Amino acid sequence: MMFTSFTSRVVFIWATLLTACFLVASELSSIQLEKEALLNTSWWSSEINYSSDHCQWHGITCDSTGHIIEIFMHSYGVEGELSQFNFSCFPNLKSLSFSSSDLNGSIPSQIGALSKLKFLNLSNNHLTDVIPYEIGSLSNLMELDLSLNLLGGPIPSSVGCLTKLTTLSLSVNFFTGAIPSSIGNLTKLTTLDLSSNTLTRAIPSSIGNLIKLSALDLSSNNLIGSIPPIIGYLANSISSLDLSRNKFHGQIPSTIANLTSLEYLFLDSNQLSGPLPREIGNLKNLMILLLRGNNLIGPIPLTFGYLANLINLALNSNKLNGSIPDELTQLPQLQFVDLSDNKLSGHIPFGIKGSMRLTRLNLSYNHLNGRIPLKIGGEYLAQLDLSNNNLSGTIPDSLFPWEYLDLSYNNLEGPIPHQLQYLHQQLKGNKGLCAEAFGFTPCDTSSSEKKPKITSIRLIMIILPITTILTILIFGFFFLKRKDKKALLSTSTRASKIRDVFSIWNFDGRIAFEDLIEATEGFDIKYCIGTGGYGSVYKAQLPQGKVVALKKLHSLEIEESASLNSFQNEVRVLSELRHRNIIKLYGYCLHKKCMFLIYEYMERGSLFCVLRNDDEALELDWTKRVNIVKAVAHALSYLHHDCTSSIVHRDISSNNILLNSELQAFVGDFGVARILHLDSSNRTMLAGTYGYIAPELAYTMVVTEKCDVYSFGVVALEVLMGRHPEEILSLSSSSSSSTQNVMLIDVLDSRLSPPVNRIVKQEIVLVSTIAFACLRSKPKSRPTMKRVSQEFLKQKTSFAKSFGEISISELRNQEMYLFDEHDA
Ligand SMILES: *[C@@H]1O[C@H](CO)[C@@H](O)[C@H](O)[C@H]1NC(C)=O
Ligand SMILES: *[C@@H]1O[C@H](CO)[C@@H](O)[C@H](O)[C@H]1NC(C)=O
Numbered sequence: 160m161m162f163t164s165f166t167s168r169v170v171f172i173w174a175t176l177l178t179a180c181f182l183v184a185s186e187l188s189s190i191q192l193e194k195e196a197l198l199n200t201s202w203w204s205s206e207i208n209y210s211s212d213h214c215q216w217h218g219i220t221c222d223s224t225g226h227i228i229e230i231f232m233h234s235y236g237v238e239g240e241l242s243q244f245n246f247s248c249f250p251n252l253k254s255l256s257f258s259s260s261d262l263n264g265s266i267p268s269q270i271g272a273l274s275k276l277k278f279l280n281l282s283n284n285h286l287t288d289v290i291p292y293e294i295g296s297l298s299n300l301m302e303l304d305l306s307l308n309l310l311g312g313p314i315p316s317s318v319g320c321l322t323k324l325t326t327l328s329l330s331v332n333f334f335t336g337a338i339p340s341s342i343g344n345l346t347k348l349t350t351l352d353l354s355s356n357t358l359t360r361a362i363p364s365s366i367g368n369l370i371k372l373s374a375l376d377l378s379s380n381n382l383i384g385s386i387p388p389i390i391g392y393l394a395n396s397i398s399s400l401d402l403s404r405n406k407f408h409g410q411i412p413s414t415i416a417n418l419t420s421l422e423y424l425f426l427d428s429n430q431l432s433g434p435l436p437r438e439i440g441n442l443k444n445l446m447i448l449l450l451r452g453n454n455l456i457g458p459i460p461l462t463f464g465y466l467a468n469l470i471n472l473a474l475n476s477n478k479l480n481g482s483i484p485d486e487l488t489q490l491p492q493l494q495f496v497d498l499s500d501n502k503l504s505g506h507i508p509f510g511i512k513g514s515m516r517l518t519r520l521n522l523s524y525n526h527l528n529g530r531i532p533l534k535i536g537g538e539y540l541a542q543l544d545l546s547n548n549n550l551s552g553t554i555p556d557s558l559f560p561w562e563y564l565d566l567s568y569n570n571l572e573g574p575i576p577h578q579l580q581y582l583h584q585q586l587k588g589n590k591g592l593c594a595e596a597f598g599f600t601p602c603d604t605s606s607s608e609k610k611p612k613i614t615s616i617r618l619i620m621i622i623l624p625i626t627t628i629l630t631i632l633i634f635g636f637f638f639l640k641r642k643d644k645k646a647l648l649s650t651s652t653r654a655s656k657i658r659d660v661f662s663i664w665n666f667d668g669r670i671a672f673e674d675l676i677e678a679t680e681g682f683d684i685k686y687c688i689g690t691g692g693y694g695s696v697y698k699a700q701l702p703q704g705k706v707v708a709l710k711k712l713h714s715l716e717i718e719e720s721a722s723l724n725s726f727q728n729e730v731r732v733l734s735e736l737r738h739r740n741i742i743k744l745y746g747y748c749l750h751k752k753c754m755f756l757i758y759e760y761m762e763r764g765s766l767f768c769v770l771r772n773d774d775e776a777l778e779l780d781w782t783k784r785v786n787i788v789k790a791v792a793h794a795l796s797y798l799h800h801d802c803t804s805s806i807v808h809r810d811i812s813s814n815n816i817l818l819n820s821e822l823q824a825f826v827g828d829f830g831v832a833r834i835l836h837l838d839s840s841n842r843t844m845l846a847g848t849y850g851y852i853a854p855e856l857a858y859t860m861v862v863t864e865k866c867d868v869y870s871f872g873v874v875a876l877e878v879l880m881g882r883h884p885e886e887i888l889s890l891s892s893s894s895s896s897s898t899q900n901v902m903l904i905d906v907l908d909s910r911l912s913p914p915v916n917r918i919v920k921q922e923i924v925l926v927s928t929i930a931f932a933c934l935r936s937k938p939k940s941r942p943t944m945k946r947v948s949q950e951f952l953k954q955k956t957s958f959a960k961s962f963g964e965i966s967i968s969e970l971r972n973q974e975m976y977l978f979d980e981h982d983a
């Protein structure tokens with residue numbers, strides 16, 4: 160037998176260790192010994208009373224005889240070297256987790272002594288060195304997770320002895336060498352994740368034995384060779400296959416079409432060549448297909464039109480040619496399409512029919528021609544990139560994606576629709592475009608209006624003398640009438656000074672400084688609708704009837720002209736943000752005496768106030784609440800990931816989420832913090848609102864996107880609970896048994912009747928699962944806002960448990976089912 164020498168070695172070590180432990184045990188009971196071993200780690204010292212029963216300590220579960228069978232210390236701040244934990248003293252242990260802690264050092268070989276162990280999770284620590292060969296003696300192990308560490312060397316072939324394994328995750332480490340072929344012995348595996356290492360060589364053919372797999376992830380390694388056709392015989396049940404970011408070459412095997420349960424297929428960023436197999440059309444359950452960044456050639460098969468569940472299709476950066484099949488536009492779920500950087504030709508098919516859920520469409524860098532269809536996608540269209548093609552004709556008036564549009568470098572002509580005239584960069588390289596707005600070639604009207612011009616000259620010849628006479632008369636009249644000539648002069652110089660410091664964009668009218676002062680009667684308290692850390696907010700009704708919100712900043716730290724410039728630059732960045740869940744910034748006024756920002760007005764005020772008013776809180780039913788959380792997630796994802804430079808909000812709280820008349824949510828007040836702290840080395844003295852601040856800020860003082868993610872988690876729970884979730888946040892530091900008993904249904908806002916609709920219940924579970932993931936104490940284990948936003952866009956899966964039986968601790972420990980860092 161291949162592992163005999165290994166087995167005897169393990170038995171020897173095991174026996175030695177046990178003896179060491181049991182020699183002492185002759186004096187102490189083995190139970191007392193377990194307690195001593197826990198105490199020696201000092202990991203429980205913060206909260207325990209040494210005389211208390213250790214079975215009651217955080218994360219410890221004992222069996223009826225008092226032996227420890229489970230240690231669950233996920234995300235509990237355990238730190239130091241893993242070897243402080245004396246593995247040989249816990250012979251009854253079935254489940255051990257120190258995941259998301261601060262453990263370093265190597266995995267001791269004594270770990271092999273835990274012969275009853277079924278679950279071992281040491282993920283997300285700083286463990287170094289190699290996996291000890293003795294791991295192979297954990298013959299009862301069903302789940303092994305060592306991901307997110309600093310482990311290296313080859314994966315020991317002894318993992319092939321763990322024949323009961325169902326889950327093996329070694330991702331995000333520094334493992335080298337080949338995938339051991341003994342992995343083919345693990346025939347019960349359902350999840351195999353070796354991603355983000357530096358594994359080399361080809362995929363061993365024994366992988367074909369893993370007939371129970373439902374997810375295989377070998378992405379981000381240096382694997383070579385071709386994708387073995389045997390992959391098509393893996394398991395009919397496999398739903399996720401990720402071989403992306405390796406060095407695979409050759410063709411995509413058509414056997415892949417046998418994997419009919421596939422939902423995620425990622426083969427992107429390899430060196431795959433040849434055509435797209437038309438058999439891929441058989442994968443009826445496919446939701447995400449990423450093949451970008453290869454050398455694929457030929458046309459997009461018409462059979463792709465059968466992928467009825469497809470949400471995300473990324474074929475960009477290949478050498479595909481031919482035209483875009485009309486069939487693609489009929490896919491009912493399709494949201495994200497990237498076909499950019501290929502050799503596609505012909506017209507754009509995404510016309511008025513179909514594609515109603517299309518959110519992002521990138522067809523740039525191709526050879527597409529013809530006109531832009533009158534309507535592309537539906538109301539969800541957020542981003543449209545058609546740049547660098549040969550498109551001609553005019554820009555349709557209705558074209559208005561709500562986040563991003565790029566039409567540069569085509570042959571477009573004619574007048575630019577009014578709403579797009581602010582897009583200078585994204586319209587350049589089209590010689591025929593024109594607009595009256597500054598910076599564009601004016602539209603040439605001379606040819607068609609030659610005749611009227613002659614008449615207008617005639618008209619001027621008649622009118623001019625008359626108006627001149629009238630003007631002289633009127634001026635004379637005023638000159639006599641008006642005595643306060645000096646005052647008139649001083650007002651006009653004041654006005655021009657104000658113009659220097661006053662700027663307004665994106666606004667379909669003009670706002671004068673005087674109008675604002677008048678509308679608020681010089682910032683009278685009766686117009687004040689709120690006060691916050693940075694200033695007070697006033698409601699101002701302008702003469703045209705438009706209502707705006709003025710945020711008058713208290714602080715006047717910005718006095719030197721250098722700071723004035725950066726203030727203006729910052730505000731300009733903020734004013735260019737365009738997202739349907741972000742409050743529009745219309746402009747600002749910067750003046751020594753008075754500094755304010757002008758925002759879109761939100762009728763219902765802050766989420767904070769609405770949740771605290773019993774009548775208004777009732778109006779916020781469960782669906783509206785879930786939608787509020789989603790809106791905030793999408794807005795933050797946009798700020799963090801879709802802007803030219805990532806923008807951290809720094810102060811997400813229910814105070815800064817505002818609601819319009821339909822109780823839809825908008826994120827406001829971003830950037831005020833940013834504007835006021837211009838040194839902005841991301842270190843800041845004051846950021847955020849108490850109760851929403853990420854714990855690490857207290858000691859790092861470094862603001863990152865993950866701080867926003869934490870604050871978002873607080874707000875999400877607050878929306879579900881109707882109050883600040885401080886009790887839930889503090890539960891995390893108390894013992895596990897008290898958390899286990901708190902049910903989700905018991906913390907939901909009791910002013911609303913509990914949800915009955917199945918979909919609504921699923922959404923509430925999703926929101927709370929995500930919220931708890933966002934509240935993880937370690938910033939790097941929180942999801943990005945992009946992932947959160949994607950989770951909300953995905954189709955919901957039902958939960959095994961009934962709604963009333965879901966506890967807070969289950970939500971907290973449930974890993975979100977996410978598909979890697981691939982952007983969808
Ligand atoms: C420690 O725990 C014991 C037993 O649970 C209890 O009697 C004692 O009062 C506790 N001491 C402190 C200081 O909490
Ligand atoms: C492990 O971390 C502790 C602090 O948590 C540190 O004192 C110790 O030196 C580290 N050990 C190693 C081997 O890095």
Ligand SMILES: *[C@@H]1O[C@H](CO)[C@@H](O)[C@H](O)[C@H]1NC(C)=O
Binds near residue numbers: 475500524
């Ligand atoms: C569209 O694709 C091109 C080329 O692949 C890329 O440079 C560009 O950033 C993409 N546009 C958007 C809006 O993502």
